Amino acid sequence: MYDGMSRPVFSPPAFPRHRALRVAAAVALSATLLTGCAGGEGPADEPASAASSLKGFPVTIDNCGTRTTYEKPPERAVTIHQHPAELMLALGLKDRMVGTAFSDSAVLPRYRKDFAAIPELAKKEPSFETVLNADPDFVYGGYGSAFAGNEGRSRKAFADAGIDTYLNREYCGEKRVSMKDTYDEIRAIGAIFGVRGRADKVVADLQRRVERTTRAVRGARAVPVFVYDSGDKAAFTAGGKGLGTEIIRLAGGRNVFDDLDEVFGDASWEQVVARKPEVIAIYDYAGAGSVERKKRFLLSQPALADVPAVKNKRFVVLPLTATVVGVRPPYAASDLARALHPEKFR
Numbered sequence: 001m002y003d004g005m006s007r008p009v010f011s012p013p014a015f016p017r018h019r020a021l022r023v024a025a026a027v028a029l030s031a032t033l034l035t036g037c038a039g040g041e042g043p044a045d046e047p048a049s050a051a052s053s054l055k056g057f058p059v060t061i062d063n064c065g066t067r068t069t070y071e072k073p074p075e076r077a078v079t080i081h082q083h084p085a086e087l088m089l090a091l092g093l094k095d096r097m098v099g100t101a102f103s104d105s106a107v108l109p110r111y112r113k114d115f116a117a118i119p120e121l122a123k124k125e126p127s128f129e130t131v132l133n134a135d136p137d138f139v140y141g142g143y144g145s146a147f148a149g150n151e152g153r154s155r156k157a158f159a160d161a162g163i164d165t166y167l168n169r170e171y172c173g174e175k176r177v178s179m180k181d182t183y184d185e186i187r188a189i190g191a192i193f194g195v196r197g198r199a200d201k202v203v204a205d206l207q208r209r210v211e212r213t214t215r216a217v218r219g220a221r222a223v224p225v226f227v228y229d230s231g232d233k234a235a236f237t238a239g240g241k242g243l244g245t246e247i248i249r250l251a252g253g254r255n256v257f258d259d260l261d262e263v264f265g266d267a268s269w270e271q272v273v274a275r276k277p278e279v280i281a282i283y284d285y286a287g288a289g290s291v292e293r294k295k296r297f298l299l300s301q302p303a304l305a306d307v308p309a310v311k312n313k314r315f316v317v318l319p320l321t322a323t324v325v326g327v328r329p330p331y332a333a334s335d336l337a338r339a340l341h342p343e344k345f346r
Helices: 027-029 082-090 109-115 128-133 157-160 179-192 196-217 243-250 269-277 291-300 327-341
Strands: 031-037 059-063 066-070 077-078 097-101 121-124 139-142 164-167 222-227 235-238 253-255 264-267 279-284 315-319
Touching: 027 264, 031 121, 059 121, 059 164, 059 179, 066 164, 077 082, 082 097, 082 109, 082 139, 082 179, 121 128, 128 157, 157 164, 164 179, 179 196, 179 243, 179 327, 196 243, 196 327, 222 235, 235 269, 243 253, 264 269, 279 291, 279 327, 291 315, 315 327
Parallel strands: 031 059, 077 097, 077 139, 097 121, 139 164, 222 253, 222 279, 279 315
Antiparallel strands: 059 066, 235 264
């Protein structure tokens, strides 16, 4: 969703710098190894200004099957999708960002000013050529579609152009995603940009927020929750592999489709009825219809009339960006907990 703020007009550099392809093999043995999909990392101390020192480099990251060695922090980053942009802003990396694309919900207030200062390359995923025109040395994608090969944006295409890439670990497709992956993602990006200390502080703050939430709902009955993303013939919902299931659990609930072995997938309306959710979490994002339209659809279906959540009109709205790996999930867990267990927060 476009947030309505004026954005600077994007104009590519007049003379894009030529970059030689990076050669990782010569430094791999001496590099600090981080696993972008498994979460290992090296020491957390950092210089006050990451740009003024190469302390902690080279650093090697394994991310979704792609290994990259960074000799120094990237200087010109493009983010595709909103949650990578907000994560980088949380780490104080505004000055390293030369473009963003596909903002699909309102930007968090604390990042709105900085976000508005970064050129918007496209309303949705930008073309490969558009990204190249920004002259980046690093592209950070939030969803798998950021690097869609059928649209010419494969990670190999960027590598062939001398540009490093990183894909949000939720779309590595290997395992169930938990809040730990959020913390590991923040630390991995912090290591790539030489700001490990900042990353540790952000993680510590988010962990404290989650701890406060889980402490508040400890001992409460797990409320059955159905996630409604979109769909009419079938319900497109959050499955057990995605972070949404973990957010619901931390908030004192239970995703009624936690047995769906996908990040997202279709469920029949008969299954929704049979699982009797008491709360429906509506995911809000651009391109899937307004929240009010989704509510009207759910309330108008005779087959759903006896579903407890529908009968009692218990709807909770969550921005999609708050339910994927980034800086928002701990806040989403807190907000959802208050909706599921209001008695615990009086």
